[in-house]
Amino acid sequence: xxxxxxxxxxxxxxxxxxxxxxxxxxxVVDIESEIEFQAAIMMSFQVMGPPPAIxxxxxxxxxxxxxxDAPNPTNEFVAPYYGxxxxxxxxxxxxxxxxxxxxxxxxxxxECSRENRGYKYTKVILTPGxxx
Amino acid sequence: MNxxxxxxxxxxxxxxxxxxxxxxxxTIERTRGGEGKGFFVKVPLNQVFLDAASNEKLLAFTSLxxxxxxxxxxxxxxxxxxxxxxxGVVKLHSSEWVNKSCGRGDTELIVDDGNGVEKYAYPxxxxxxxxxxxxxxxxxxxxxxxxxxFFEDEDKECWQDYNCxxxxxxDKWLVVGDSFEEFRKKLNPMRSxxxxxxxxxxxxxxxxxxxxxxxxxxxEFVSKNQPYSDVRPRIGVEIIYExxxxx
Numbered sequence: 001x002x003x004x005x006x007x008x009x010x011x012x013x014x015x016x017x018x019x020x021x022x023x024x025x026x027x028v029v030d031i032e033s034e035i036e037f038q039a040a041i042m043m044s045f046q047v048m049g050p051p052p053a054i055x056x057x058x059x060x061x062x063x064x065x066x067x068x069d070a071p072n073p074t075n076e077f078v079a080p081y082y083g084x085x086x087x088x089x090x091x092x093x094x095x096x097x098x099x100x101x102x103x104x105x106x107x108x109x110x111e112c113s114r115e116n117r118g119y120k121y122t123k124v125i126l127t128p129g130x131x132x
Numbered sequence: 133m134n135x136x137x138x139x140x141x142x143x144x145x146x147x148x149x150x151x152x153x154x155x156x157x158x159t160i161e162r163t164r165g166g167e168g169k170g171f172f173v174k175v176p177l178n179q180v181f182l183d184a185a186s187n188e189k190l191l192a193f194t195s196l197x198x199x200x201x202x203x204x205x206x207x208x209x210x211x212x213x214x215x216x217x218x219x220g221v222v223k224l225h226s227s228e229w230v231n232k233s234c235g236r237g238d239t240e241l242i243v244d245d246g247n248g249v250e251k252y253a254y255p256x257x258x259x260x261x262x263x264x265x266x267x268x269x270x271x272x273x274x275x276x277x278x279x280x281x282f283f284e285d286e287d288k289e290c291w292q293d294y295n296c297x298x299x300x301x302x303d304k305w306l307v308v309g310d311s312f313e314e315f316r317k318k319l320n321p322m323r324s325x326x327x328x329x330x331x332x333x334x335x336x337x338x339x340x341x342x343x344x345x346x347x348x349x350x351x352e353f354v355s356k357n358q359p360y361s362d363v364r365p366r367i368g369v370e371i372i373y374e375x376x377x378x379x
Contacts, residue, residue, distance in 0.1 A: 052297035052308040059294035059309045063318055068294075092308045115308075117301070 001026045003101070006109065006123040007037040019094050020121060021111050026083035027098040029107075031125075038125050044118075051116035053093030057108075057126055060088045060095060075131045078106045091115055095126075105130030137193050140173060141181050150181035154193055206273065206347050212241060212252075213273055213344050220245040223279060224271070226334045228263040228324070235259040239270075241338075263334065264322050273344030277321045282335040286325055291315045 004027050021027070045054075061068045064077065078097045081087055087095035087108065093116070096109045108126045112119045138155040153159055153175040163170040180186055196204075212222045221244045229236040235258035243250050258266045267276060280287075295309035310318070324332035340348075 049300075052299070052306055055294060055297050055308045062290075062294050090309055 001028050001099075003028045003030075005029065006034055006125070017089070018113050019089075019111050021094070021096050021109070021123065023081075023086040023089075023094065023096055024083060027096070027109075028101055029098055031100040031103070031107075034125065035128075038128060041122065041124050048118060051092075051112050051119040051122070053110060053112045053116050053119070056088055056090050056093045057095060057110055071127070073108060073127065073131050075104075075106050078108060078131055082106060100130070103130065107131065136196070139190070139193070140175065142175055151175050151177055151179050152181040152186065152190075153179060207351075209271065209273065210348070210351060212243060212271075212338070213340060213348055215243060215245045216338060216340055216344075217348060218245070222274075222338045224267065224276070224334065224336045224338055226263060226267070228332045228334070229330060230332050231330060233260055235261060235266075237263060239263075263332070267322065267334075267336075271338060273341060273347055274338040275341045276336045276338060278319065278323055279335040279337050280316070283323065283325070287316055287319065288312065290319075 002025050006029060057071075058068050061071055061073065064073075066073050078087065082097040082099065087097065089095075091113060093110050093112050096111060098107050098109050099105070100107060107128075107130055110124045110126050112122045112124070114120045116122070139152050140155055141150050141152045143150050153173050155173065159173050160171050161173070162168050163172060179189075182190070216222050223242040224239070225242055226239040227237050237257065239254040239256070241252045241254070243252060254270065268274075291310075291312050292305075295307060295311075295315055297306045297308045298304075299306050309315070322334070322336065324334045326332060
């Protein structure tokens, strides 16, 4: 397992497909220390508007039978992707499953690509309370 | 005992009435108090052929073997299978009242055999069963695919919602996910249009599955005069087959 801080640059060397996070890594974060930065991102979404990448998350929810208006992805569904492969990957974003320290819940992180003006390489925790 | 249900009907030419009785182990009795060589059946005079009460009893008496019931069911839909096999189009159009446990709805087949279009109604309700479970049971010989022309606008709207982003600065739409064609391939083939949360409208194109193809092959075989069709396996007996008789 690899502990990371989403608000910092994880690896200056980008992968071939332009992302910092590696879906085959089992990432762990300290959720308490991430809250402030994530709250700032959410505020930015409301003020500036969300990035195009958010559509990829909505599409993933829709295709997998989850509620788009009240997202309800489950731990059971995302667990097989942890450290294996991304939930989704497009030119605009990839969805990665991570875990919190000392917690059984999984979290979905969306890493925005450079195509998202104002949000390049931003990593957003889409399920701040953990998956269901 | 014959596996098919049998009845005896007695006709009175004086007044034109008919009375009837089932022929079963229970109704057929031996003469002379059970010791005789002959048989008889008591036919109730009030069991009239064919009033409402008799009709109900007769329908309950149709204890056909399961395989005959199911074969007849497939036979009733053979026409649609043949039309598909010959290049025609069979569409399933249905409206389901999704909030009614009584299974209320309308279901029909729209059939184009190349010479014209005809509709065949299935005026049934299907209580306590979602229509997505009803269709494969109603047409077990078919695979289902959404009618893409019917769903074009609905699919396009959905695709735009989830895969397109309006860039205000550039004043243009960006495709941020799947193309429309890729998106459609991921959609449920048994999808519906939601009308006000009350009615789900389906329009699907039927194609033959393994059961459909197998049924047509079997039906073609059994519909023809086949040689040796009267041959049966026997244990320990040598049989010399001659046409029209077995020695």
